[in-house]
Amino acid sequence: MPIRTPVVGEPLRPVDRQLVAEPSTPSAPLLIPAPRTTAPVAPASLPAPAAPPAALSALKDSATVGLALVPLGLAFGVLIAQAGLDWWWATAFTAFIYAGSFEFLLIGLVTAVAPLATVALTAFLVNIRHVFYALSFPLHRVDGRAAKAYSTFALTDEAFALATSERARAWSGRRTVFLQLYMHLYWVGGATLGGLLGSLVPEGVTGLDFALTALFTVLALDAIRDRLDDLPTPALALLSAVVARVLFPSQMMLAACSLFAVALMARHFMTRRSADRAHGTERHA
Amino acid sequence: MPETPYLLAAVAVSAVITWGLRALPFAALAPLRASSTVQYLSTRMPAGIMVILLVYCLRDLPVTETRVLAPLIAMAVTVGLHLWRRNALLSILGGTATHVVLASVVFAH
Numbered sequence: 001m002p003i004r005t006p007v008v009g010e011p012l013r014p015v016d017r018q019l020v021a022e023p024s025t026p027s028a029p030l031l032i033p034a035p036r037t038t039a040p041v042a043p044a045s046l047p048a049p050a051a052p053p054a055a056l057s058a059l060k061d062s063a064t065v066g067l068a069l070v071p072l073g074l075a076f077g078v079l080i081a082q083a084g085l086d087w088w089w090a091t092a093f094t095a096f097i098y099a100g101s102f103e104f105l106l107i108g109l110v111t112a113v114a115p116l117a118t119v120a121l122t123a124f125l126v127n128i129r130h131v132f133y134a135l136s137f138p139l140h141r142v143d144g145r146a147a148k149a150y151s152t153f154a155l156t157d158e159a160f161a162l163a164t165s166e167r168a169r170a171w172s173g174r175r176t177v178f179l180q181l182y183m184h185l186y187w188v189g190g191a192t193l194g195g196l197l198g199s200l201v202p203e204g205v206t207g208l209d210f211a212l213t214a215l216f217t218v219l220a221l222d223a224i225r226d227r228l229d230d231l232p233t234p235a236l237a238l239l240s241a242v243v244a245r246v247l248f249p250s251q252m253m254l255a256a257c258s259l260f261a262v263a264l265m266a267r268h269f270m271t272r273r274s275a276d277r278a279h280g281t282e283r284h285a
Numbered sequence: 286m287p288e289t290p291y292l293l294a295a296v297a298v299s300a301v302i303t304w305g306l307r308a309l310p311f312a313a314l315a316p317l318r319a320s321s322t323v324q325y326l327s328t329r330m331p332a333g334i335m336v337i338l339l340v341y342c343l344r345d346l347p348v349t350e351t352r353v354l355a356p357l358i359a360m361a362v363t364v365g366l367h368l369w370r371r372n373a374l375l376s377i378l379g380g381t382a383t384h385v386v387l388a389s390v391v392f393a394h
Contacts, residue, residue, distance in 0.1 A: 068377040071377060071378055096297075097300050099303045102303065110287050110291070113287050113291065116291075129334055129337070133334075134311045134314045135326055136327040136330055136331055149308070152307045152311065153307065157334070157335070164331040204389055206385070207385040207387070213356065214360075214376065215373075217339055217364060217380070218367050218373045219335045223332035224336075233329045234333060234336045237332070237334070238340065249344070252341060253337075253341055256340070257337060260333050264330070264333070265322060268325045268326075
Protein backbone atom coordinates (compact mmCIF):
# COMPACT_ATOMS: atom_id res chain seq x y z
CA MET A 1 0.00 0.00 0.00
CA PRO A 2 2.61 2.66 0.91
CA ILE A 3 4.15 3.93 -2.26
CA ARG A 4 6.11 6.88 -0.97
CA THR A 5 7.72 7.02 2.43
CA PRO A 6 7.27 10.48 3.90
CA VAL A 7 10.37 12.04 5.39
CA VAL A 8 9.83 12.35 9.10
CA GLY A 9 9.08 15.88 10.09
CA GLU A 10 8.49 17.00 6.49
CA PRO A 11 5.68 19.54 6.56
CA LEU A 12 2.56 18.55 4.67
CA ARG A 13 2.32 20.04 1.21
CA PRO A 14 -1.02 21.50 0.14
CA VAL A 15 -1.93 18.39 -1.85
CA ASP A 16 -1.30 16.20 1.14
CA ARG A 17 -3.40 18.37 3.36
CA GLN A 18 -6.18 18.08 0.89
CA LEU A 19 -5.94 14.33 1.14
CA VAL A 20 -6.03 14.44 4.92
CA ALA A 21 -9.33 16.19 4.66
CA GLU A 22 -10.77 13.33 2.62
CA PRO A 23 -12.82 11.16 4.92
CA SER A 24 -12.69 7.95 2.89
CA THR A 25 -9.22 6.61 3.76
CA PRO A 26 -8.40 7.58 7.31
CA SER A 27 -5.36 5.42 7.98
CA ALA A 28 -2.79 5.95 5.24
CA PRO A 29 -3.91 8.78 2.99
CA LEU A 30 -0.62 10.66 3.28
CA LEU A 31 1.22 7.85 1.59
CA ILE A 32 -0.71 7.93 -1.66
CA PRO A 33 0.97 10.29 -4.10
CA ALA A 34 -1.45 13.00 -5.01
CA PRO A 35 -1.11 12.67 -8.80
CA ARG A 36 -2.48 9.16 -8.66
CA THR A 37 -5.81 10.41 -7.44
CA THR A 38 -6.11 12.97 -10.20
CA ALA A 39 -4.69 10.92 -13.07
CA PRO A 40 -6.92 10.97 -16.19
CA VAL A 41 -7.57 7.24 -15.89
CA ALA A 42 -9.31 7.72 -12.58
CA PRO A 43 -12.80 8.62 -13.88
CA ALA A 44 -13.00 5.37 -15.81
CA SER A 45 -12.47 3.33 -12.66
CA LEU A 46 -15.03 5.30 -10.69
CA PRO A 47 -18.69 4.28 -10.88
CA ALA A 48 -19.59 5.76 -14.25
CA PRO A 49 -21.95 8.75 -14.30
CA ALA A 50 -25.16 7.30 -15.81
CA ALA A 51 -23.97 7.31 -19.46
CA PRO A 52 -20.58 7.99 -21.05
CA PRO A 53 -20.33 11.77 -21.28
CA ALA A 54 -21.76 12.98 -24.55
CA ALA A 55 -19.06 15.63 -24.86
CA LEU A 56 -16.35 12.97 -24.86
CA SER A 57 -18.12 10.58 -27.24
CA ALA A 58 -18.73 13.47 -29.62
CA LEU A 59 -15.05 14.38 -29.51
CA LYS A 60 -14.22 10.86 -30.71
CA ASP A 61 -16.98 11.02 -33.36
CA SER A 62 -15.44 14.24 -34.66
CA ALA A 63 -12.02 12.66 -35.12
CA THR A 64 -12.20 11.79 -38.83
CA VAL A 65 -14.66 13.74 -40.95
CA GLY A 66 -14.79 16.49 -38.32
CA LEU A 67 -11.06 16.95 -38.20
CA ALA A 68 -11.03 17.21 -41.98
CA LEU A 69 -12.62 20.62 -41.42
CA VAL A 70 -9.27 21.86 -40.15
CA PRO A 71 -7.44 21.60 -43.49
CA LEU A 72 -10.62 22.81 -45.20
CA GLY A 73 -10.72 25.81 -42.87
CA LEU A 74 -7.01 26.42 -43.49
CA ALA A 75 -7.68 26.43 -47.21
CA PHE A 76 -10.54 28.90 -46.69
CA GLY A 77 -8.39 31.19 -44.53
CA VAL A 78 -5.58 31.18 -47.07
CA LEU A 79 -8.05 32.07 -49.84
CA ILE A 80 -9.35 34.96 -47.68
CA ALA A 81 -5.78 36.19 -47.27
CA GLN A 82 -5.03 35.75 -50.99
CA ALA A 83 -8.18 37.77 -51.75
CA GLY A 84 -6.63 40.64 -49.80
CA LEU A 85 -9.03 40.57 -46.83
CA ASP A 86 -7.84 40.94 -43.23
CA TRP A 87 -7.27 37.63 -41.44
CA TRP A 88 -10.10 38.15 -38.97
CA TRP A 89 -12.64 38.09 -41.77
CA ALA A 90 -11.84 34.38 -41.99
CA THR A 91 -12.92 34.11 -38.34
CA ALA A 92 -16.03 36.23 -38.83
CA PHE A 93 -17.17 34.40 -41.99
CA THR A 94 -16.73 30.94 -40.51
CA ALA A 95 -18.13 31.77 -37.06
CA PHE A 96 -21.32 33.48 -38.24
CA ILE A 97 -22.15 31.79 -41.53
CA TYR A 98 -20.75 28.28 -41.11
CA ALA A 99 -21.71 26.96 -44.53
CA GLY A 100 -18.52 25.71 -46.12
CA SER A 101 -19.33 25.45 -49.79
CA PHE A 102 -21.23 28.75 -49.86
CA GLU A 103 -18.42 30.57 -48.07
CA PHE A 104 -15.93 29.58 -50.75
CA LEU A 105 -18.29 31.19 -53.28
CA LEU A 106 -18.79 34.21 -51.04
CA ILE A 107 -15.09 35.11 -51.24
CA GLY A 108 -15.45 35.60 -54.97
CA LEU A 109 -18.67 37.58 -54.55
CA VAL A 110 -17.38 40.04 -51.95
CA THR A 111 -14.04 40.64 -53.64
CA ALA A 112 -16.02 41.61 -56.74
CA VAL A 113 -18.24 43.74 -54.44
CA ALA A 114 -21.35 42.02 -55.77
CA PRO A 115 -24.69 43.64 -54.78
CA LEU A 116 -26.13 42.35 -51.49
CA ALA A 117 -29.15 41.07 -53.42
CA THR A 118 -26.81 38.82 -55.42
CA VAL A 119 -25.17 37.63 -52.20
CA ALA A 120 -28.61 36.87 -50.76
CA LEU A 121 -29.77 35.04 -53.89
CA THR A 122 -26.59 32.97 -54.06
CA ALA A 123 -26.88 32.08 -50.38
CA PHE A 124 -30.45 31.03 -51.02
CA LEU A 125 -29.74 28.94 -54.11
CA VAL A 126 -26.64 27.22 -52.78
CA ASN A 127 -28.13 26.51 -49.36
CA ILE A 128 -31.69 25.65 -50.38
CA ARG A 129 -30.70 21.99 -50.14
CA HIS A 130 -30.77 22.40 -46.36
CA VAL A 131 -34.57 22.47 -46.60
CA PHE A 132 -34.41 18.75 -47.26
CA TYR A 133 -32.19 18.10 -44.24
CA ALA A 134 -35.15 18.63 -41.91
CA LEU A 135 -36.56 15.36 -43.26
CA SER A 136 -33.75 13.23 -41.85
CA PHE A 137 -31.81 15.21 -39.24
CA PRO A 138 -32.71 13.98 -35.71
CA LEU A 139 -33.53 17.38 -34.20
CA HIS A 140 -36.33 15.78 -32.17
CA ARG A 141 -33.65 14.19 -29.99
CA VAL A 142 -32.11 17.57 -29.12
CA ASP A 143 -33.57 19.03 -25.90
CA GLY A 144 -33.86 22.71 -25.03
CA ARG A 145 -34.53 25.78 -27.14
CA ALA A 146 -30.96 27.04 -27.16
CA ALA A 147 -29.55 23.64 -28.13
CA LYS A 148 -32.18 23.24 -30.87
CA ALA A 149 -31.43 26.74 -32.16
CA TYR A 150 -27.71 26.09 -32.29
CA SER A 151 -28.22 22.66 -33.81
CA THR A 152 -30.17 24.14 -36.72
CA PHE A 153 -27.63 26.95 -37.10
CA ALA A 154 -24.81 24.40 -37.27
CA LEU A 155 -26.66 21.98 -39.55
CA THR A 156 -23.91 21.76 -42.14
CA ASP A 157 -23.52 19.09 -44.81
CA GLU A 158 -20.90 17.39 -42.65
CA ALA A 159 -23.11 17.46 -39.55
CA PHE A 160 -26.01 16.14 -41.61
CA ALA A 161 -23.89 13.37 -43.11
CA LEU A 162 -22.62 12.24 -39.70
CA ALA A 163 -25.92 12.57 -37.82
CA THR A 164 -27.81 10.56 -40.45
CA SER A 165 -25.16 7.85 -40.81
CA GLU A 166 -25.77 4.28 -39.72
CA ARG A 167 -23.63 4.52 -36.57
CA ALA A 168 -25.42 7.68 -35.38
CA ARG A 169 -28.73 5.90 -34.77
CA ALA A 170 -28.15 5.55 -31.04
CA TRP A 171 -26.63 8.99 -30.50
CA SER A 172 -28.24 11.28 -27.94
CA GLY A 173 -29.16 14.82 -28.94
CA ARG A 174 -26.38 16.16 -26.71
CA ARG A 175 -23.83 14.03 -28.50
CA THR A 176 -24.95 15.38 -31.88
CA VAL A 177 -24.88 19.00 -30.69
CA PHE A 178 -21.42 18.60 -29.16
CA LEU A 179 -20.23 17.08 -32.44
CA GLN A 180 -21.61 20.10 -34.31
CA LEU A 181 -19.86 22.44 -31.85
CA TYR A 182 -16.50 20.70 -32.25
CA MET A 183 -16.77 20.81 -36.02
CA HIS A 184 -17.66 24.51 -35.80
CA LEU A 185 -14.53 25.09 -33.70
CA TYR A 186 -12.33 23.11 -36.12
CA TRP A 187 -13.71 25.13 -39.01
CA VAL A 188 -13.27 28.53 -37.30
CA GLY A 189 -9.88 27.55 -35.89
CA GLY A 190 -8.57 26.29 -39.22
CA ALA A 191 -9.86 29.35 -41.07
CA THR A 192 -8.38 31.78 -38.55
CA LEU A 193 -5.02 30.07 -38.73
CA GLY A 194 -5.21 30.02 -42.52
CA GLY A 195 -6.04 33.73 -42.55
CA LEU A 196 -3.05 34.47 -40.33
CA LEU A 197 -0.62 32.25 -42.25
CA GLY A 198 -2.08 33.00 -45.66
CA SER A 199 0.45 35.70 -46.47
CA LEU A 200 3.25 33.18 -45.91
CA VAL A 201 1.96 30.85 -48.62
CA PRO A 202 4.02 31.42 -51.77
CA GLU A 203 2.26 33.17 -54.64
CA GLY A 204 2.21 30.19 -57.01
CA VAL A 205 0.58 27.73 -54.61
CA THR A 206 -3.01 27.09 -55.70
CA GLY A 207 -5.56 24.31 -55.60
CA LEU A 208 -6.20 24.24 -51.82
CA ASP A 209 -9.91 24.61 -52.53
CA PHE A 210 -9.90 20.97 -53.63
CA ALA A 211 -10.26 20.17 -49.91
CA LEU A 212 -13.99 20.79 -50.31
CA THR A 213 -14.26 18.39 -53.27
CA ALA A 214 -12.29 15.78 -51.36
CA LEU A 215 -14.57 16.20 -48.35
CA PHE A 216 -17.72 15.60 -50.39
CA THR A 217 -16.05 12.66 -52.16
CA VAL A 218 -15.49 11.05 -48.78
CA LEU A 219 -18.96 11.91 -47.45
CA ALA A 220 -20.59 10.52 -50.61
CA LEU A 221 -18.55 7.30 -50.44
CA ASP A 222 -19.45 6.81 -46.77
CA ALA A 223 -23.14 7.53 -47.34
CA ILE A 224 -23.29 5.11 -50.29
CA ARG A 225 -21.48 2.44 -48.30
CA ASP A 226 -24.03 2.81 -45.50
CA ARG A 227 -26.76 1.75 -47.93
CA LEU A 228 -25.06 -0.53 -50.44
CA ASP A 229 -28.38 -2.30 -51.05
CA ASP A 230 -29.77 0.91 -52.55
CA LEU A 231 -27.52 1.92 -55.45
CA PRO A 232 -30.34 3.37 -57.61
CA THR A 233 -30.53 6.33 -55.18
CA PRO A 234 -26.98 7.65 -55.74
CA ALA A 235 -27.41 6.87 -59.45
CA LEU A 236 -30.58 9.02 -59.58
CA ALA A 237 -28.72 11.76 -57.70
CA LEU A 238 -25.82 11.65 -60.16
CA LEU A 239 -28.23 11.82 -63.09
CA SER A 240 -30.14 14.74 -61.50
CA ALA A 241 -26.90 16.63 -60.88
CA VAL A 242 -25.61 16.14 -64.43
CA VAL A 243 -28.94 17.11 -65.99
CA ALA A 244 -29.11 20.19 -63.75
CA ARG A 245 -25.54 21.14 -64.69
CA VAL A 246 -26.36 20.97 -68.41
CA LEU A 247 -29.86 22.50 -68.39
CA PHE A 248 -29.70 24.97 -65.48
CA PRO A 249 -26.02 25.81 -65.02
CA SER A 250 -26.67 29.04 -63.10
CA GLN A 251 -29.05 27.36 -60.61
CA MET A 252 -27.55 23.94 -60.57
CA MET A 253 -27.89 23.28 -56.84
CA LEU A 254 -31.61 24.07 -56.64
CA ALA A 255 -32.37 22.24 -59.89
CA ALA A 256 -30.38 19.14 -58.94
CA CYS A 257 -31.98 18.80 -55.49
CA SER A 258 -35.49 19.33 -56.88
CA LEU A 259 -34.98 16.85 -59.72
CA PHE A 260 -33.59 14.33 -57.28
CA ALA A 261 -36.51 14.75 -54.85
CA VAL A 262 -39.04 14.42 -57.69
CA ALA A 263 -37.23 11.35 -59.07
CA LEU A 264 -37.22 9.71 -55.64
CA MET A 265 -40.93 10.40 -55.16
CA ALA A 266 -41.73 9.02 -58.60
CA ARG A 267 -39.77 5.90 -57.77
CA HIS A 268 -41.54 5.60 -54.44
CA PHE A 269 -45.00 5.77 -55.98
CA MET A 270 -44.07 3.41 -58.80
CA THR A 271 -42.72 0.75 -56.46
CA ARG A 272 -45.72 1.18 -54.19
CA ARG A 273 -48.19 0.86 -57.05
CA SER A 274 -46.49 -2.22 -58.47
CA ALA A 275 -46.43 -3.68 -54.95
CA ASP A 276 -50.14 -2.93 -54.60
CA ARG A 277 -50.85 -4.50 -57.98
CA ALA A 278 -48.90 -7.63 -57.10
CA HIS A 279 -50.83 -7.72 -53.87
CA GLY A 280 -54.13 -7.31 -55.70
CA THR A 281 -53.29 -10.04 -58.22
CA GLU A 282 -52.54 -12.37 -55.38
CA ARG A 283 -55.84 -11.62 -53.77
CA HIS A 284 -57.75 -12.26 -57.00
CA ALA A 285 -55.89 -15.46 -57.78
CA MET B 286 -11.25 46.30 -52.15
CA PRO B 287 -14.56 45.81 -50.29
CA GLU B 288 -15.38 48.18 -47.41
CA THR B 289 -15.99 46.90 -43.87
CA PRO B 290 -19.71 47.89 -43.68
CA TYR B 291 -20.34 46.08 -46.96
CA LEU B 292 -18.55 42.96 -45.72
CA LEU B 293 -20.48 43.04 -42.45
CA ALA B 294 -23.74 43.34 -44.33
CA ALA B 295 -22.76 40.46 -46.63
CA VAL B 296 -21.96 38.24 -43.65
CA ALA B 297 -25.24 39.20 -41.91
CA VAL B 298 -27.37 38.57 -45.02
CA SER B 299 -25.68 35.21 -45.66
CA ALA B 300 -25.99 34.13 -42.02
CA VAL B 301 -29.69 34.97 -41.79
CA ILE B 302 -30.58 33.22 -45.05
CA THR B 303 -28.50 30.15 -44.27
CA TRP B 304 -29.91 29.76 -40.77
CA GLY B 305 -33.44 30.40 -42.00
CA LEU B 306 -33.12 27.67 -44.62
CA ARG B 307 -31.86 25.27 -41.97
CA ALA B 308 -34.26 26.07 -39.13
CA LEU B 309 -37.62 26.94 -40.71
CA PRO B 310 -38.22 23.63 -42.54
CA PHE B 311 -38.31 21.79 -39.21
CA ALA B 312 -41.42 23.73 -38.27
CA ALA B 313 -42.96 23.26 -41.72
CA LEU B 314 -42.14 19.58 -42.04
CA ALA B 315 -42.91 18.46 -38.49
CA PRO B 316 -46.50 17.45 -39.36
CA LEU B 317 -45.24 15.41 -42.32
CA ARG B 318 -42.82 13.25 -40.36
CA ALA B 319 -45.30 10.40 -40.04
CA SER B 320 -45.99 10.25 -43.79
CA SER B 321 -44.54 7.23 -45.53
CA THR B 322 -43.37 9.34 -48.48
CA VAL B 323 -41.39 11.63 -46.19
CA GLN B 324 -39.87 8.65 -44.42
CA TYR B 325 -38.95 7.13 -47.77
CA LEU B 326 -37.27 10.39 -48.80
CA SER B 327 -35.56 10.92 -45.46
CA THR B 328 -33.68 7.63 -45.57
CA ARG B 329 -32.59 8.13 -49.17
CA MET B 330 -31.80 11.84 -49.36
CA PRO B 331 -28.45 11.85 -47.46
CA ALA B 332 -26.44 9.71 -49.88
CA GLY B 333 -27.96 11.45 -52.90
CA ILE B 334 -27.32 14.97 -51.60
CA MET B 335 -23.65 14.16 -51.03
CA VAL B 336 -23.37 12.92 -54.62
CA ILE B 337 -25.02 16.15 -55.85
CA LEU B 338 -22.66 18.27 -53.74
CA LEU B 339 -19.71 16.41 -55.23
CA VAL B 340 -20.89 17.03 -58.79
CA TYR B 341 -21.53 20.65 -57.82
CA CYS B 342 -17.89 21.00 -56.72
CA LEU B 343 -16.80 19.64 -60.11
CA ARG B 344 -19.22 21.79 -62.12
CA ASP B 345 -16.52 23.98 -63.66
CA LEU B 346 -14.05 21.27 -64.65
CA PRO B 347 -12.00 22.49 -67.62
CA VAL B 348 -12.87 19.38 -69.64
CA THR B 349 -11.14 20.53 -72.82
CA GLU B 350 -7.77 21.31 -71.23
CA THR B 351 -5.01 19.08 -69.91
CA ARG B 352 -5.14 20.76 -66.48
CA VAL B 353 -8.42 18.89 -65.93
CA LEU B 354 -6.10 16.02 -65.01
CA ALA B 355 -5.20 17.71 -61.71
CA PRO B 356 -8.66 17.37 -60.11
CA LEU B 357 -9.28 14.01 -61.78
CA ILE B 358 -6.06 12.48 -60.48
CA ALA B 359 -6.63 14.05 -57.06
CA MET B 360 -10.15 12.56 -57.03
CA ALA B 361 -8.73 9.14 -57.88
CA VAL B 362 -6.22 9.48 -55.03
CA THR B 363 -8.99 10.52 -52.61
CA VAL B 364 -11.25 7.61 -53.61
CA GLY B 365 -8.36 5.13 -53.60
CA LEU B 366 -7.14 6.19 -50.18
CA HIS B 367 -10.65 6.11 -48.79
CA LEU B 368 -11.49 2.65 -50.10
CA TRP B 369 -8.13 1.43 -48.82
CA ARG B 370 -7.85 2.98 -45.35
CA ARG B 371 -11.38 4.32 -44.67
CA ASN B 372 -9.88 7.28 -42.85
CA ALA B 373 -11.62 10.48 -43.93
CA LEU B 374 -8.87 12.79 -42.73
CA LEU B 375 -6.17 10.83 -44.55
CA SER B 376 -8.20 10.68 -47.77
CA ILE B 377 -8.91 14.42 -47.73
CA LEU B 378 -5.34 15.41 -46.88
CA GLY B 379 -3.92 13.04 -49.49
CA GLY B 380 -6.30 14.19 -52.22
CA THR B 381 -5.82 17.88 -51.45
CA ALA B 382 -2.02 17.60 -51.28
CA THR B 383 -2.03 15.80 -54.64
CA HIS B 384 -4.18 18.54 -56.14
CA VAL B 385 -2.05 21.38 -54.75
CA VAL B 386 1.14 19.80 -56.12
CA LEU B 387 -0.39 19.09 -59.53
CA ALA B 388 -2.10 22.47 -59.85
CA SER B 389 0.86 24.50 -58.56
CA VAL B 390 3.76 22.62 -60.15
CA VAL B 391 2.79 20.29 -62.97
CA PHE B 392 -0.09 22.24 -64.54
CA ALA B 393 1.05 25.71 -63.47
CA HIS B 394 0.93 28.37 -66.15
